[in-house]
Amino acid sequence: MAAFAEFFAGIGLVREAIEPLGWRCVFANDIAPGKAEMYRTRFGFRHFVVDDVNNLTVDQLPADIDLVTASFPCIDLSLAGNRAGLAGEHSGTVWPFLKLLAARCRCAAAPAAVLLENVTGFLSSRGGKDLAEVCRFLAKLGYAIDLAVVDARWFTPQSRPRLFAMAVRREDAASRWPLSAGAPSRVRPRRVRDFQQANPGLPFVELPLPEPPSRAPNRLSSILExxxxxxxxxxxxxxxxxxxxxxxxxxxxxxxxxxxxxxxxxxxxxxxxxxxxxxxxxxxxxxxxxxxxxxxxxxxxxxxxxxxxxxxxxxxTGREYARLQGAEQFPIHVGDRQARMGFGDAVCVPAVRWLTEHAFGHVLGTIAWQDPQMALFEQAPAHAAGG
Ligand SMILES: C[S@@+](CC[C@H](N)C(=O)[O-])C[C@H]1O[C@@H](n2cnc3c(N)ncnc32)[C@H](O)[C@@H]1O
Structure with a gap:
């Protein structure tokens, strides 16, 4: 079983999403005690460190980690926020996380994969400079990067488009997927392609994501209490x-x-x-x-x-929030307010499951490998980013 560490774990919906795929959680971190408590009632407290990510040190991380996930705060990247970007107090917490990852890559085997999640405003924050800086940081650590926008509405009756940056080791990527940027699609829409075209020096990769479902199987009325x-x-x-x-x-x-x-x-x-x-x-x-x-x-x-x-x-209600995030089975032992707090900025479970299954199946050995390389090369545009 491959191991993962989840940062900005919140109530644990990333874990909810990917554990059934065969990933084993070996480390979790979040600063909020109320969310940690909800996490604990679902998963127990083993491996969970309640602390500011700024205080974490590399020796707190376990020996083997194959995947690292970080759905870091969106406040400074969202339209509703102040647009301070990654210089902001909240969204800027991605930097201590990335520095920890860098320290980890220096002193032990680098995780095979990294998953970042945030609002789509991350694509345009400071004219794209914030995302480019993060991609450059990951590239220096030896990763190739894929970008996808996945909307919860394809899985549950909630509009929730989110940007996912998926990083895989460049040596893995080069042997499996071309480092390229192709035509716009539902998961890699025009704004993702524009960002890639504006940053041709970054090592982009196309992970084998299939066409997502066109819409959720259920409607709003079906999630109501x-x-x-x-x-x-x-x-x-x-x-x-x-x-x-x-x-x-x-x-x-x-x-x-x-x-x-x-x-x-x-x-x-x-x-x-x-x-x-x-x-x-x-x-x-x-x-x-x-x-x-x-x-x-x-x-x-x-x-x-x-x-x-x-x-x-x-x-x-809190239960309705949970259902809209695709977390029907999640136990809720807190009041509606705390539950809305926990589920409100969590991830959509089936969306993350779908993405992780396809993007990182090669780490688990579950990807049905059909050599999409040739097909992707045929689509690749003239500016294909340098590998
Ligand atoms: C977008 S939410 C992530 C939610 C999570 N993925 C889930 O499914 O519940 C961002 C999380 O970052 C946490 N956070 C904010 N600042 C932090 C910090 N300095 N150190 C650690 N965690 C922090 C918040 O408590 C919040 O749970």
Missing amino acids: DLSADDERWWPDEQTKVLLHNMAPRHRQRVAGLLDGQRDGVATLYRRRRHDRTVGEVRDDEIAGCLRTPQGGSSVQFLVDCRGGKPRIRPL
Whole structure:
């Protein structure tokens, strides 16, 4: 069994995703005790170090590690944040992680693979310089890099596009996959290709990712809990009326559509402040918006439920958050607020499982190797990055 170490482990949804593939967790780290507690109820505390990544030292890492994962904080890279990029206090924690990896590569066998996950804003942060610096750092450690955008909506009813940087040893990559950058595709869309073209000196590789599913097998209505009509989480009628009254006409029309039975009679809603008023924005594409960590209240996602003939509103529950992240079986022994905190900035389990299975199957020896090399060479553009 191959071993992995997960940094920025949170509640452990990377582990949830990849353990069933045959990966064994030998180290986990996160700074947040509340998340660590949720992790512990699911996986136990063996190997988990609750500490600031800045404080970790290379001798804390176990001897054999084949894969290192890091879904580091997105605050400074997301549109909603301050766009400080990797100079920011939060997203900048990728640097102590990478320095630890570098120290590890110097004093022991380098892990065969590295997986970084963040928002797609990472591609454009500081005009692409942040991602280029990270890729250059990995390249100096001897890795070739593939980039993919994978959206949770292909697996669960949640819109959650995320950028994954997958690094593999260059000696492995050269013998298996061409170091190249090809045509845009669903997982490597135009903005990934643009980034690769803007950085032709970086050692890019194309790992054998197949075409992802076109959409999730289930709909928003299927992940909802059945709360009784007198559950106190439903908003009082008056509060619902005020929000509906303050809605922009097109959002009110969407609620009217729900009352007519469209979208199974349910949709999700975010509250936003507009001109000193709280307004509600309803989604009209039958899936939930991107889950976030509720800080300050405005990023809690709500359900608008019109199945009973009148609009009712409540926050999505912790269990519903878990389902939207594809973590149906995850035990939840904390309240809704802490659960939303944990699942809100976690990864989508089936998305990470799908990606890891195909990107790093060669480490486990599970990839059905069909020599895609020739096909990829045929697609490779003139500027194919230097290997
Ligand atoms: C995007 S979340 C990762 C979630 C995780 N992949 C999961 O599935 O739950 C980023 C994580 O980084 C952690 N974090 C933030 N600053 C940190 C630091 N200085 N050291 C270690 N972990 C940190 C946060 O507590 C949070 O859990």
